[in-house]
Amino acid sequence: MRGAVNLADVRELARRRLPRAVFDMVDGGADDELTLTRNETAFRELLLSPRTMADAGPVDPSTEVLGQRVSMPVLLAPTGGGRVAHRRAELAVAAAARAHGTVYVQSTVTGFPLEEVARAGGGGLWYQLYAPAARAEIPAMLERVAAAGYRVLVLTVDTPVFGGRERDRRNGFSLPVRPHPRMLLQGASRPAWAVDFLRGNLPTRRGGRLSAWATQRQILAAPRPVTWADLAHVRDLWSGPLVVKGVLRPQEVPRLLDAGADALVVSNHGGRQLDGVPATIEALPAVVAAVGGRAEVYLDGGVRRGTDVLKALALGARAVLVGRPYLYGLAAGGQAGVERVLELLHAEFVRALALTGCRTPADVEAGLVLPAR
Structure with a gap:
């Protein structure tokens, strides 16, 4: 993993270690994967306009999200099915986030009890809710x-x-994982993964494993739309900060804030739900404008470089969330792989701040980003 110099290298290491069906589950999107691709290409179509002769001095990439100090404006997004990538899955991700002083958002879809993940994260974790x-x-x-x-x-x-995950359908892959002949055949060509998978996924009652798997089955088997009444119900029950994830339309922002949302995540679910929607970096400015400073706004989707983080901040995001990048790292090297992903993004973001004349994330302004001509 130390030989990986960027996230593309980490992705390639994951591709080599995982069976094709498992890699496609992590890597793939919905239908023609137009949105999946657009999430990344839209970042590339934005250019940076660095300040000249700006003495940035020592760079401090840390910031605050909902009053919580983090080492950089990069959070680890909720993702399901991590145990197919590595047996320690959420435990490794939570520990990596703790080591690097950032937030991990634990998913409802998990292979470990949420209490066990919380202990691995050492406090400060966030929890993502799929309403049952x-x-x-x-x-x-x-x-x-x-x-x-x-x-x-x-x-x-x-x-x-x-969404229509066509790669998964072609591979006969579904969550929770049910081994089938094609997967077993592919796994035989990836013996290190196969041993890890068998060690981590044999059902057991120890540590509440079966209850965690039961939660996965319930959520995955019966998705149901979240309504305004559901949001109001959750807001009444939850006394802490509440974030709404999956926002693309600025028209809905005022009502979300009036309903008690403390922050919004501009997200298209990593291109895994409705194909053909805007990239999140394209949707971000209008959502930020609609928020009007009443709440924090985060971006989820397409971040692959430290310069992408800077671009998102320039367009109004408080922080970004990454999902696939750390899953690649998890697959390639467990906790150490996730930490390597965070190290790469941290180094690239610090360099981007310095090269654009910014000492802190607060110095990043809209004028640093230009549309490609």
């Missing part, structure tokens, strides 16, 4: 989340049904 089909279960879920020490709740609102 049986809404009556929400109060008990949120009590458990709060008791475990999660300080921020992230409500995902863009999964009324699951």
Whole structure:
């Protein structure tokens, strides 16, 4: 992993280690993957306009998100199915986030009990909620989340049904993972992965493993649209900061803020839901304008370089979330792989700040970004 000099290298290491079906699950998007591709290409179409003769001095890339200090404006997004990439999955990601002083947003879809992940993260983690089909279960879920020490709740609102993951259908792949002949054949060509997968995915009652798998099955089997009434219900139950994830339309922003959202995540679910929607960096400015300073705005999707982080901040984001990059790192090297991804983004972001004449993220302004001509 130390030989990886950018995220493309980490992705290639993951591709070599994982069976094709598993890599496609991590790497793929919905339908023709237009949005998946656009999330990245839209960043490349933005140019940087650095300040000249600006003495940036010592660069401090740290910032605050909802009152929590982080080492840089890069958070680890909620992702499901991490155990197919590495047996320690969420435990490794939470520990890596803790080591690098940033936020990990733990997903409802998990292979480990949320309390165990919270301990690995050492406090300061956020929790992402997929509202269960049986809404009556929400109060008990949120009590458990709060008791475990999660300080921020992230409500995902863009999964009324699951998107058309055509790579997964071609491969016969689904979550929770059910081994089938093609996967077993592919796994035989990746013996290190196969051993890791078998060690981490054999059902056991120890440590609440079966309850975690049961939660996965429930959420994945019965997605249900999140309504305004659901948002109001969650807001009434949750006393801490509340983030709404999956926002693309500025028209809905005022109502979301009036309903009690403390922050919004501009997200198209990494191009894994509705194909053909705008890239998140394209949708970001209008959402920021609609927020009008009433809440923090984050961006999720397409970030592959430290310069992408700077571009998102210049267009109004407080921070960005990354998902696939750290899953690649997890697959390639477990916790050390996730840490390597954070190291790469940190170094690139610090360099981008210095080269554009910024000492801190607060110095990043809209004039640093130009559309490509």
